[in-house]
Amino acid sequence: MNNKTIKILHLYSNDMNIYGDYGNVLTLKRRLEWYGYTPKVIEYNQGDKFPDEVDIIVGGGGQDSGQDKIQSDLLRIKHHLQKMADNGAPMLVICGLYQLFGNFFKTNDNKIIKGIEIFDIETYAKSERLIGNIIVNSKQFGDIIGYENHSGQTFLGHNVLALGAVRLGAGNNSEDISEGARYKNVIGSYLHGSLLPKNPEITDFLIEKAIINKYGEFKKNKVIDDSLVESARKTALKRPR
Ligand code: GLN
Numbered sequence: 001m002n003n004k005t006i007k008i009l010h011l012y013s014n015d016m017n018i019y020g021d022y023g024n025v026l027t028l029k030r031r032l033e034w035y036g037y038t039p040k041v042i043e044y045n046q047g048d049k050f051p052d053e054v055d056i057i058v059g060g061g062g063q064d065s066g067q068d069k070i071q072s073d074l075l076r077i078k079h080h081l082q083k084m085a086d087n088g089a090p091m092l093v094i095c096g097l098y099q100l101f102g103n104f105f106k107t108n109d110n111k112i113i114k115g116i117e118i119f120d121i122e123t124y125a126k127s128e129r130l131i132g133n134i135i136v137n138s139k140q141f142g143d144i145i146g147y148e149n150h151s152g153q154t155f156l157g158h159n160v161l162a163l164g165a166v167r168l169g170a171g172n173n174s175e176d177i178s179e180g181a182r183y184k185n186v187i188g189s190y191l192h193g194s195l196l197p198k199n200p201e202i203t204d205f206l207i208e209k210a211i212i213n214k215y216g217e218f219k220k221n222k223v224i225d226d227s228l229v230e231s232a233r234k235t236a237l238k239r240p241r
Helices: 022-034 064-076 078-086 095-100 200-215 227-238
Strands: 005-011 038-044 056-059 091-094 104-106 112-114 121-138 142-156 164-168 181-183 186-189
Touching: 005 022, 005 200, 022 038, 022 056, 022 200, 056 200, 064 078, 064 095, 064 112, 078 091, 091 095, 091 200, 095 142, 095 186, 142 227, 186 200
Parallel strands: 005 038, 005 056, 056 091, 091 186, 104 121
Antiparallel strands: 104 112, 121 142, 121 164, 181 186
16 A cells, blocks of 8 residues: 555535445445545544545435534635635535535425535436436446435536436436436536445546546556456346336
8 A cells, every 4th residue: 555645525424424324435435445546534524523544535315304404504604615616626426415405405395405505406306216236328338237215306507517328217317318417527426336336437437537636647456357247237237126
């Protein structure tokens, strides 16, 4: 291992962390170690000081109540996150936090939970819950495999690109085939699962961006044995919705 450190900030680990989303943090950590880097995970929760130096940001899903709980703190750190996103920091936010990286989430009882406007998206709670295995095709990452469970339906504005197109499942909403959103190196997605263990292309994208931003270059000097991932993906691709 070299002494090059990569700091992963786990956003709202107490309130926004469901359906195995913590696996995304573990996967980044382990893969960074395999590439010879020293990962450091910083848990960020309400009221904490936003750390000065962070290389990757990861955040998970949560109940509507969890989203409500973190809203004011998220708005408090909005400028840090927006600045980092504009500067090309890699981030991955899933479901509940994905929604709050957008303009707003309107809940079942018509309450508006404001977001931090990194993605030009709007989310509305609907009566139908979108649940099940999901496969998304993305030009950059190929087939992305995961599991979704949300009642919020997200609609993309003009200034944002989708992460990919749904092949199985619902994704952003039940009306179009878009899934997730992209802004620079920020990825938002509905896919739990966890997402990263089954989708190493995305893990490597986040890692590569973080290392290039911090150290100028990333040499993939090690080939990781992904045979277990490949067999998990094969099985997952055949599973019903
Ligand atoms: N509460 C949100 C919804 O149901 C987010 C759910 C989640 O993060 N899985 O849409």
